[in-house]
Amino acid sequence: LFGGRGADGKALRDTWEWDPSFGTGSGWTQRTSSIVPPARFGHRLAFDAVRGRVVLTGGAGDDARSTTGEVWEWDGVAGTWTLRVPAVSLEPRLGHATFFDASRGELVLFGGLLHAQGGTAASTYGDTWSLALPGMPDASPPRYGNGTPCTGAGTCGSGQCVDGVCCATSCTGQCGACNVAGSEGTCVAVRGTPRGGRAACPTGGLCGPLCDGRDTQACHMYPVGDACGAASCSNAVALDVGQCDANGACVQPQKDCAPVACNTTAPTTCGRGGSCSATQPCAAGYYCGSRTTSTGASVNACKALAKIYTLTVTPAPAATGVNVTVATAAYAFTPASPNGVTPYPTYENVSYRVGLTVAGGAITYPCGAYARANASCVFAAPAAGSYTVRVEARTDDSTTSFDDAREVALTVTP
16 A cells, blocks of 8 residues: 555555465555655555566556556565656556556556545546556666756756755755655745755845745745734733735734743743733742732732832931932833733732942841832941942842842042
């Protein structure tokens, strides 16, 4: 058995043998060969009882243009397929009838039809052919049908080895390819960048100049309305597939998902509301914390991280000390209602701690640990020298050491 159609309707190219003995090892066994006929259905198999070979004729692949009149032989002992090249080629067909006339040593074939797009019969045959197999010379070296992997033109029945497969034509156009899945052996137009070492398109953008999937010969600008770009997700910005405009630019719809990150499994959508979880992270600048609803329930929500916008250090007389003040806007959303979702009205408070570091020394916290009151810290002036004043801020339920920090230099003179 060879080929046919699978459950998905696609043509197959596998080889199977049936052992009817019903003993050990009986039943179906798949056979493999380095050379295999292209995928097809509607072909016919006949057994040559004189030479012990199975003869395959005709058939069609998934593309209507792939209907063929090829003749192949299966040698079950050697486990090989060989393309036979008769002096007169059989017209492409499928659905014909074949049988082997052992008394004359010939394969007899009758009728069939030419497969057309959509599976209709473009023409039917009422002709009868006989093929004298024993005296028919093999191609030397063997020549293979279109769509079969190849390393040189001499191994292809068409004389054309293109993109690693035997091809019906030379397929030299800048935007053609002969190895496109489902159309192997037929030169078809590709979309995007040229393939197989063909000349690159002129430098352009997502709308061209590129191969447009219509013309095999050259690169073009994509027509207005053609799809361009790819759906993507970066932090809190979701991009959808776009369309080419009249200026040759790719216009991709954009959605701001903050405070949640966009959905990585569905890049064109945002996460649900302001909720968050291990699989639905928050956007940069936000963290996943808990909040209490009006009914007293505890839920997870994306909250803005503490942010220090300004920091001033004002040295005063030594008796008064050094005054450090901080201004912060911890919960600012931009825009104020992202995606039409009103930010939750209550948030955790922000705490601060003020550190003082002498050059090369360890940091000390003159106003103690984190506290909301530490937004303004007054501490005694240190000895004369150069210092760094550092303010760290974090939300009360943050799991990090600090959400934000800012430093300024401080010089104390005698």
